[in-house]
Amino acid sequence: MKNTILRIIPVALLAASFLIGMLTVQGYVVAAEHDATTQADPMQFSRGAQTWANNCARCHNMRDAKSLRDDQWRVAIVHMRVRANLTGQEARDVLAFLQGSN
Numbered sequence: 001m002k003n004t005i006l007r008i009i010p011v012a013l014l015a016a017s018f019l020i021g022m023l024t025v026q027g028y029v030v031a032a033e034h035d036a037t038t039q040a041d042p043m044q045f046s047r048g049a050q051t052w053a054n055n056c057a058r059c060h061n062m063r064d065a066k067s068l069r070d071d072q073w074r075v076a077i078v079h080m081r082v083r084a085n086l087t088g089q090e091a092r093d094v095l096a097f098l099q100g101s102n
């Protein structure tokens with residue numbers, strides 16, 4: 001009995017340190033991904049304004065950025081991206097511009 005416990009302890013310690021190590025690595029990876037995706041793109045707003053000016057008054061009057069809330073613009077851009085034939089990047093730029101101007 002005593003022998004079994006003595007044999008289990010090092011294995012348990014090894015497993016515990018492995019788990020802690022994995023969690024730490026995972027924490028770093030998540031933090032790095034978070035930084036990459038939330039990093040501000042300083043040109044996005046002006047690119048968005050340009051794309052908006054070039055595309056969003058082709059079919060209807062220019063909608064004032066202040067006419068919709070952030071969440072409403074998100075939905076509108078999902079629809080208008082298809083109508084205006086925008087790339088994903090262009091749609092994200094326009095959305096950033098509109099949400100930053102309302």
Ligand code: HEC
Nearest residue numbers: 052055056057058059060063076079080081083084085094
């Ligand atoms: C190819 C034509 C076309 C282009 C380009 C276009 N739209 Fe539209 N848009 C429409 C049509 C048609 C509707 C109304 C029917 C609908 O919702 O699909 C509409 C509706 C909307 C609405 C909803 C209006 C309301 O009062 O409910 C918003 C907001 C809007 N567009 C914004 C935009 C923005 C921003 C862009 C530029 C990314 C854009 N549109 C480009 C055709 C277009």
